[in-house]
Structure formats: C-alpha cells, structure tokens
Amino acid sequence: MPEEATAQSGYHSEIMELNLGPHHPSTHGVFRAIVELDGEIVVNVVPHLGYLHRGYEKTCENKHYHQVIPLAERCDYMGASSNSLVFCLTMEKILDVKVPERAQVIRVIMAELSRIFSHLFWLGTHGHDVGAMTPLFYMLREREEIMNLFELTAGGRLMPNYLRIGGLIRDLEEGFVERLRDFTNHFDQRVDEYETLLTKNVIYIDRTKGIGILSLEDAIALGVSGPMIRASGLRWDIRKTEPYCGYENYDFDIPVETGCDVYSRYLVRVAEMRQSNRILKQALDRLPEGEIRARKAGVIFPPQEEIYTKMESLIHHFMLVVEGLRPPIGDFYQCIESPRGELGCYIVSDGGPRPYRLKWRAPAFVNLESLAKMAKGNFFADLIAILSSVDIVLAEVDR
Amino acid sequence: MNQEQIQEQIASRFGAGAVQAAVMFRDQLTVQVPADQILDICRFLKEDPELSFDFLSFVGGVDRHPQTPRFEVVYQLSSLKQQHRFRIKVVIEEPEKGLAAVDSVTAIWPTADWHERETAEMFGITFKNHPDPRKLLLPDNWKIHPLRKDFPLYGTEEDTPDLPA
Numbered sequence: 001m002p003e004e005a006t007a008q009s010g011y012h013s014e015i016m017e018l019n020l021g022p023h024h025p026s027t028h029g030v031f032r033a034i035v036e037l038d039g040e041i042v043v044n045v046v047p048h049l050g051y052l053h054r055g056y057e058k059t060c061e062n063k064h065y066h067q068v069i070p071l072a073e074r075c076d077y078m079g080a081s082s083n084s085l086v087f088c089l090t091m092e093k094i095l096d097v098k099v100p101e102r103a104q105v106i107r108v109i110m111a112e113l114s115r116i117f118s119h120l121f122w123l124g125t126h127g128h129d130v131g132a133m134t135p136l137f138y139m140l141r142e143r144e145e146i147m148n149l150f151e152l153t154a155g156g157r158l159m160p161n162y163l164r165i166g167g168l169i170r171d172l173e174e175g176f177v178e179r180l181r182d183f184t185n186h187f188d189q190r191v192d193e194y195e196t197l198l199t200k201n202v203i204y205i206d207r208t209k210g211i212g213i214l215s216l217e218d219a220i221a222l223g224v225s226g227p228m229i230r231a232s233g234l235r236w237d238i239r240k241t242e243p244y245c246g247y248e249n250y251d252f253d254i255p256v257e258t259g260c261d262v263y264s265r266y267l268v269r270v271a272e273m274r275q276s277n278r279i280l281k282q283a284l285d286r287l288p289e290g291e292i293r294a295r296k297a298g299v300i301f302p303p304q305e306e307i308y309t310k311m312e313s314l315i316h317h318f319m320l321v322v323e324g325l326r327p328p329i330g331d332f333y334q335c336i337e338s339p340r341g342e343l344g345c346y347i348v349s350d351g352g353p354r355p356y357r358l359k360w361r362a363p364a365f366v367n368l369e370s371l372a373k374m375a376k377g378n379f380f381a382d383l384i385a386i387l388s389s390v391d392i393v394l395a396e397v398d399r
Numbered sequence: 400m401n402q403e404q405i406q407e408q409i410a411s412r413f414g415a416g417a418v419q420a421a422v423m424f425r426d427q428l429t430v431q432v433p434a435d436q437i438l439d440i441c442r443f444l445k446e447d448p449e450l451s452f453d454f455l456s457f458v459g460g461v462d463r464h465p466q467t468p469r470f471e472v473v474y475q476l477s478s479l480k481q482q483h484r485f486r487i488k489v490v491i492e493e494p495e496k497g498l499a500a501v502d503s504v505t506a507i508w509p510t511a512d513w514h515e516r517e518t519a520e521m522f523g524i525t526f527k528n529h530p531d532p533r534k535l536l537l538p539d540n541w542k543i544h545p546l547r548k549d550f551p552l553y554g555t556e557e558d559t560p561d562l563p564a
Contacts, residue, residue, distance in 0.1 A: 050536035055552075057521075058545055062552050093425050220453055220479065223510030234479065241482055330424035333475050333486065335456070346475065348461055359459040361475070366457075369513050398536055 015043055018380075022051045026129050026384045029394030033371075040379050045372045052398040060358040064324030065091055066165060066301075068355065072345075073159040075360060076396040078121055079114035080159040081107075082338040089244055090334040090345045091165045094327045095299050102290040103167035104246040109180065109283045110153070110162060111245070111336075112276040116187070117146050118339035119269045119276075122391050126266070127198060129388040130207045135197055142190055145183055152176045165325075166300035167293030181284055187277045195270060208262035212374040212386035215260055222373065223366045226341025227272065228390065231257045231264035238337040249286070250279050262389040269391075299325040324353030333361075340364050340391055362396040400449065402428035405485050408450060412443055419490075427486065429473075434489040437474075438502045444476060444485070445507055452476040452485060458504070458514035460522040464548035468492030470499050470524055491524070503529040521546035538563065 016037045022030040030051035036044040056075060060068045072087045073080040085107060092099060099107075120143050124136035147157040152173045154162040162168055198204045214224065216232045229236060237254045239247040255271030257264035294300050301320055302313035329351045335344035341363030348357040367390050375383045400408075406428060410418045413436060420431040432440050444452045456475040463469060473488045491499045503526035505511045515526045516535040523544035526532065543550060543558045 050534075050538065053536040055545060058552060096425065221509045223455055223508070236479060328424075330422070331429060331473075331486075332425055332427060333456075333484075342456065344456055344475070346457070346459060346473070357459075357461045359457065359473075361457040365513065366510060369510060 013038065020383075027387065028125060028392055029397075031387075031392065031394055031397075035380065035383065037380060040381075042375045042378055042380055042383050045375045045383065047368065047371065049368075049398055052394045054395075054399065056399040057358055057360060060355055062354060064353050065327070065355065066320070066324070068358065069163065069165075070159070070161050072360075073161055074395060075362065075399060076118075076338060076340065076343070076364070076393050077158060078393050079118035079339040080156075081110040081114040081163065082336060082343060084161070084163040085111055085245070086334060086336045086338070086343050086345045088163050088165050089336065090332055090347050091327070092294075093334055094330065094332050094347065094349060095165070095296070095325070097166050097294045097296050097300060099167050099245075099294055100291045101246075101288050103292045103294075105283050105287050106168055106172060106292070107163060107245050108247065108250070109280060110160070112279045112283070113146055113149060115276045115339045116273050116280075117143060118391075119273050120146075122269060122339075122388075123194060123266075126385075126388040126391075127204075130204065130385050132198060132201070132204060135194055138190075138194065138197075142187065145179075149176065149180060149183065152179070164293065164301065166296065167291070169293075170304065171292050177284060177287070180280065184277055184280045184284065188274065191270060191273055191277075198266070199270070205263060207382075207385055208266065208389075209259070210261050210263075211378060211382045212262045212389055213260045214370055214374050218373060219370065222370045224341070224370050226337070226339070226363055226367065227265055227268045228341065228367055228370070230255065231268045232260040233258040238335060238342060242335070244334075244336055250282050252276075252279050262385050265389045265391075299327070326351055326353055335361065338363060340393070340396070341367060360396075360399055362399060364390070364392040364394075364396040365399075368392050368397055400481065400483055402426070402483075402485065405450060405483070406430055408447070409440060409443070413440060427484075429486045429488055431488050431490060434491050434501050437487075437489050438504065438507070440487065441474070441504050441507050444487075449481070450478065451480045452478045453508075454479050455504070455508035455510050455514075456484075458511050458518060460518040460524060460546070462522055462546060462548045470522055472501055472518065472524065474504070493523075498523045498525045500525040500527055502527050505530055520544065523547065 018035045018037055020033040020035055022032040032048040034046045069084050072083040075083050120139040124139040127135040150160040151157050154160045214232055219229045219232045235254055235256045252275045255268050257267050297316055302316050306313035307317050327349045331348040333346040335342050343363050344361030346359040347355050350356040374386050406421055417432055418430055422429050444450050454477045456477055459473045461471040468490045470491050471488050475486050477484045491501050493499045503515055519526055520534045520537050
C-alpha cells in the first residue's frame with residue numbers, strides 16, 4: 001500500500017526487510033540478522049541467533065570437572081586461555097585451593113597473550129569490514145608468533161588447553177621465556193605500525209567517528225562490559241576492581257575514551273594491546289621458580305613425575321581420572337576481564353563429580369544486545385562497522 | 400557494604416519474610432526471596448543509593464528436578480558505583496498444567512531481555528510482561544526444553560530433529 005506520496009517525488013516508500021544471512025563474510029561467524037531498512041537507513045535490527053548453539057551448558061553437566069576445561073576453551077576461541085582461566089578460578093574458589101606463585105604468573109602471561117591474540121584478530125577483521133584490508137595480513141604475522149608460543153606451552157595453537165584446576169598441566173618448555181621476550185621487545189613497534197595504517201587515516205575516521213553511539217547509561221542498562229563500556233567513558237576493568245591471579249601486583253593503565261563510537265572502541269583496543277605488552281614484560285621479570293600446580297590429595301592431579309614413583313600419587317591420579325573430583329556443595333560466581341568484557345562462570349555444585357549447573361556469562365552475548373540500539377538511524381554499511389566493533393565470537397554468543 | 404549488610408537492608412525494608420533463605424559459601428551470599436516480591440525487591444536494590452545495583456550480570460535458571468519447587472531463577476547483580484556484588488534467587492514450582500512463571504525484570508534492567516529469553520526456552524519458564532518472548536537460541540520447530548534434568552543429553556529423533564520441519 002502506498003505510504004506517503006510526496007508532492008515532488010511521487011514515490012511511496014515502505015520498510016524493506018533484508019536478511020543478513022548466517023553465511024556472510026562480514027558477520028564474523030554464523031550470525032543472522034533481519035535488518036529493516038528505509039532506503040539505506042537502518043530502522044531496526046533483529047538478530048536471530050542459535051546457528052552455533054552446541055548445548056555447551058548441558059554438555060558440561062555431563063562431564064567431570066576436569067573434562068570441562070577443553071570445552072570451555074572452545075567457547076571464545078579467540079582468547080581461549082581466558083575461558084579456562086575463569087573456569088579454573090571458579091573451581092579453585094569452590095575447592096579452596098591456593099595456586100602457587102609461578103603458576104599464577106604464567107596464567108597472567110597466557111591471559112595477556114590471549115588478549116593480544118584476540119584484539120589483533122579483531123583489528124584485522126574490523127579493518128577488513130570497513131575496507132582497510134592491509135592490517136589483516138600484518139596481524140596474521142603477530143598471531144603466528146603467538147600461536148607458536150601457545151604451541152610451546154601445551155601443543156594447541158589456538159586452544160592450548162594449558163590450564164588445570166590448581167595450576168597448569170606442565171611447566172614452561174625450554175626457550176619459551178626467550179621467545180616471549182623477543183615477542184614483547186618488538187611488539188610495541190608493530191602496534192605503532194598498525195596505528196600508522198588506521199588511527200589518523202581520514203577514510204577510517206570518516207567511516208567510524210560518530211558511528212554507533214552507545215551512551216554510558218545505555219551501556220550500563222544493557223549490561224555491556226569490556227572495551228565497549230570503556231569506550232563510553234566508564235573506567236571499569238575487573239583486573240583492577242576485583243583482581244584475580246595476582247593482577248594487583250602489575251602496573252598497567254586502563255585506556256578509557258569518551259567518544260562512545262566505533263572509533264573510540266578501536267582506540268581502546270589498540271591501547272589495551274600496548275598495556276598487555278607492558279604486563280607481559282613485568283610478568284617475565286617476576287617469573288619465580290616453584291611448583292606449577294597446587295597439592296591437594298583427591299582433587300588436584302599430583303605431579304606427573306610422582307605418578308611413576310609413588311603409589312599414593314598413582315592411586316590419586318587414577319581415582320581423579322576415573323571418578324572425578326567431588327567439591328563441596330555450594331554455588332559460586334567468578335568473573336574475569338576477558339578480551340570482550342566480563343566473562344563469568346556460575347557453578348552450582350551438588351557434591352558430585354559433575355557440575356550440577358554451569359552457567360556461562362558470555363560477554364559477547366550480552367554486548368550483542370546493544371546492536372539494535374547502536375545501529376538505528378545509521379546507514380547499512382555502518383551497521384557492518386558497528387557489528388564488528390562489538391567484537392562478537394559466535395561460539396560465545398550461542399554457546 | 401558487605402554481603403550480610405545488604406541482606407539486612409532487604410529484610411528491614413521488606414520484612415523478615417522476604418529473606419526465605421540465605422546461604423553463605425566462600426564469601427558469597429545467595430539470598431532466596433519470594434517470587435511474587437521479586438520485582439519490588441529488584442527495584443529497591445537498583446534504586447537505593449547505598450545499594451545501587453545498576454548492573455545485572457546474568458539471569459539464569461537451575462532445574463532441581465526431583466525436588467519441588469522445581470526451578471530456581473538466579474539474578475547476579477553488581478554495583479559499579481559501590482563496587483559490590485550480590486546474588487538473589489527465587490524458587491518457583493511448575494504447576495500441574497502449563498509452565499512455571501515469574502515476573503520479568505526487563506523493566507528494571509533492560510539487559511535481562513536476552514537472558515530471560517534464553518532461560519525461558521531452555522527451562523520452560525514464563526517471564527511475565529517480557530517485551531519479546533520469542534525463542535532465542537533454539538530452532539523454532541523444537542518444542543522441548545533442553546536444560547531440564549529429565550531431558551536426555553543427545554535429544555531424541557522426534558523432539559530434536561536435525562533438519563527443519
């Protein structure tokens with residue numbers, strides 16, 4: 001039906017529904033949205049999720065606590081060690097286990113490497129979405145170095161599966177510390193190179209400044225966390241407000257911008273990469289000698305060498321693998337600052353070897369809710385830029 | 400404010416009956432409140448200047464199957480101004496016919512929208528006055544609630560078909 005025929009044009013207009021389908025190079029995974037367009041202006045975005053829903057929470061209810069760690073890492077595959085970190089921290093709190101100092105420092109190294117890893121990929125694909133294809137190829141070079149470091153820890157390039165409840169699975173390999181030191185020495189110049197490509201680029205600023213405004217009160221009301229809320233002006237980082245894993249001992253800044261737009265989120269993430277490098281250098285200097293896993297018979301795996309020589313360790317190891325550990329009855333919520341925001345793990349334990357309920361508070365899932373609010377009134381091409389600035393990982397959104 | 404003080408604030412404002420149970424485990428308190436008062440209690444928790452729980456981390460469900468009442472809905476709150484966290488839960492039972500129901504808190508925290516949609520489809524809980532009660536993650540042709548304890552892990556051919564209907 002004709003809506004409104006203007007006197008000059010004689011056109012009638014109606015809202016067009018466009019399917020931004022699950023198979024799309026710019027949606028960073030299988031994300032589907034029905035976009036309602038008035039010409040080229042976005043009127044509404046309705047996301048349809050679930051294309052990567054794998055029943056993660058139900059699967060975890062049927063696995064032993066140690067078996068959940070590889071599953072958890074596959075939730076946010078870009079910053080995999082953050083996921084296993086939050087799960088291990090939750091379990092260590094429930095079991096009341098203190099992780100030794102060396103393991104804590106190495107965990108910080110893994111978490112910050114994951115953050116750089118995730119932000120580098122975001123930088124490359126975000127640049128690609130707005131048309132700057134060069135950063136993608138350059139960030140792959142750094143990511144290759146980080147993946148080689150991950151491979152040195154426990155063998156997996158993307159999802160190293162290195163953390164365990166109580167510490168780490170094994171100590172660092174020969175040569176890891178030297179390679180990491182090389183990486184931290186040249187990483188700052190690399191970030192400078194990336195900044196020369198985008199930060200003062202007139203085309204990039206045109207595409208991203210003033211686009212996708214998310215005011216601070218909207219962000220808090222919508223539960224947004226991480227670099228998105230820091231780009232809206234709130235100086236909130238869980239590593240500073242509720243420190244875990246020894247983060248209170250490191251000296252780093254929290255980058256905050258007040259622009260509330262896509263450009264501010266870019267600036268925040270690039271600055272965060274520099275701060276992560278700073279933390280890595282301090283962690284390398286602090287790295288103490290010591291054990292890499294706590295000792296608590298019956299719940300933590302005994303050291304690998306003892307299994308071959310001591311009978312009790314062998315029995316404990318066998319019982320842990322076959323029967324699983326039994327934590328006390330209770331529930332606990334632990335959150336960390338993942339590259340995307342507040343990543344939380346809520347575990348309800350009924351005393352048995354399997355989690356009674358594992359609820360994964362995924363930051364990408366919650367941040368994606370703000371897409372509709374940010375995209376209204378912008379052009380369709382800006383919708384792609386805004387979507388990439390949310391930095392979603394569909395495996396985390398859909399679990 | 401520490402956890403017990405927050406519990407006392409709730410009890411002093413809504414009466415001792417508002418705190419049905421309070422479990423402290425590893426320095427985190429979970430307070431159980433009556434399901435019909437959840438909206439008032441949440442509004443108080445958000446708007447009181449000393450509590451100011453303006454950030455809702457998640458709304459999740461727990462199925463306690465053979466136990467009745469069957470479902471718990473857990474609200475994890477945090478205050479960005481006062482830097483404290485709190486957890487409240489309601490326990491609702493499933494009636495003979497139909498689904499368990501509890502008020503939606505989207506009017507207080509808009510972020511609860513997607514959390515409640517996911518909890519509703521996974522457990523079969525209705526959130527009253529929810530602005531958009533569609534399924535979120537599951538396919539539209541599935542009529543089951545997977546996170547219930549009596550639902551098998553692998554699903555069944557009839558209930559969870561691989562191909563669309």
